[in-house]
Amino acid sequence: MGVLTNIWGFIQKHWQAILLVVVLAGGYAWLQHQQSTFATTLQQIDASHQTEIDQINKARETEKAQHEAQLEHLQQSLERIQQEYSQAQASIIATQTAQQKQIVQTYSNDSVGLAKLLADKFGFVVVLPPAQ
């Protein structure tokens, strides 16, 4: 009982200081709580930003890979087209050469037939030489 009386006496004597300490401690705890809350919020926002940055970087990398693949596909297509063009040119030249050979073989000793062939192709008029 004496202890309680002493405590009560101490409180009566220093109640202002006790009240100040309690208020300061409460204020400090409240500020710490606020700071912790703000820090948590900032961490969440930072994590959200990082997620956004990762998504953007991933999209850019995907785009870059797609562009490279498309460029490679274009190169392959152009090479294939050039090969087909070369083959078509070779085929035309072969056909032309065969036709030339066939004409030479057919009309090598037939000047009249050769003249008529030329006239038919270009619309010339065939003038036959006077008979000797």
Add this chain to the structure above:
Amino acid sequence: MKRFISSLLVVSMLATAVPAYADDVPIGPPVVAPLDKGRPAPFTGVLLSPPAVAQIVAERDSVAARIAAEVYHQAQIDDANRRFDIDSLTSTCTTDKSILQAQVDEGKRQIVILNDQLKKTTSGPPATLWIGLGAVAGVALTVLTVFAVNQVK
């Protein structure tokens, strides 16, 4: 009077002027004459050997095929380039869409985070409880003040 007549003549000549063109040089129809070896040529011209004629004819016959090949070749090149352009633009648009979607998602996440923060900040006991606590604290403070004043006296 002479001046008037000369002016009238000049004006009438200028007004009735008709352009005159020279006649085209007459050329005959293009002809080709077969010519055997050793025989005299019927006219001055160019003598072609059978291989030369064959080449001319074959060249002429292959023109259509050459044109078709060239057109097809160019069309294929244009098609490949257009396809590349379309694919490239599609990739760019898809990427832009992904980026915009990421930004929208980020905005939504921030809204959720800030709303949570707002709820935490504004949430707590109802107003009636704060009023009651305030009244109790006021009473206690008054009693303590009275007690302290009495102690001082």
